[in-house]
Amino acid sequence: MNDHTPGHELGIVRGLHGAREGMNPGDEAPPGTPDTGENICPDCGGTGRRAGGECPTCGGTGKIIEAIGGAG
Numbered sequence: 870m871n872d873h874t875p876g877h878e879l880g881i882v883r884g885l886h887g888a889r890e891g892m893n894p895g896d897e898a899p900p901g902t903p904d905t906g907e908n909i910c911p912d913c914g915g916t917g918r919r920a921g922g923e924c925p926t927c928g929g930t931g932k933i934i935e936a937i938g939g940a941g
C-alpha cells in the first residue's frame with residue numbers, strides 16, 4: 870500500500886478546480902473563474918502593503934479574487 874503518495878506538500882488545499890496557481894491567500898478562486906471578480910483586499914485596503922511589508926493576503930497586489938453573489 871505504499872504507492873506514490875503525494876505527501877504533505879500536496880493535498881492540503883484542493884479547492885474548486887484543484888489549481889491554486891497564481892492565487893494569493895486572500896483569493897477565493899483563480900483568476901478567470903466564472904462568478905468571481907476582483908475586489909479590494911480587505912486587509913491592506915488596496916495598498917498591497919501592510920506593516921511595512923508586502924500584504925500576505927493579496928500578495929502585494931492590493932486586490933483579491935472574490936466570489937460574486939449567488940446568494941439571493
Ligand SMILES: [Zn+2]
Binds near residue numbers: 915916917918928
Ligand atoms: Zn492586501
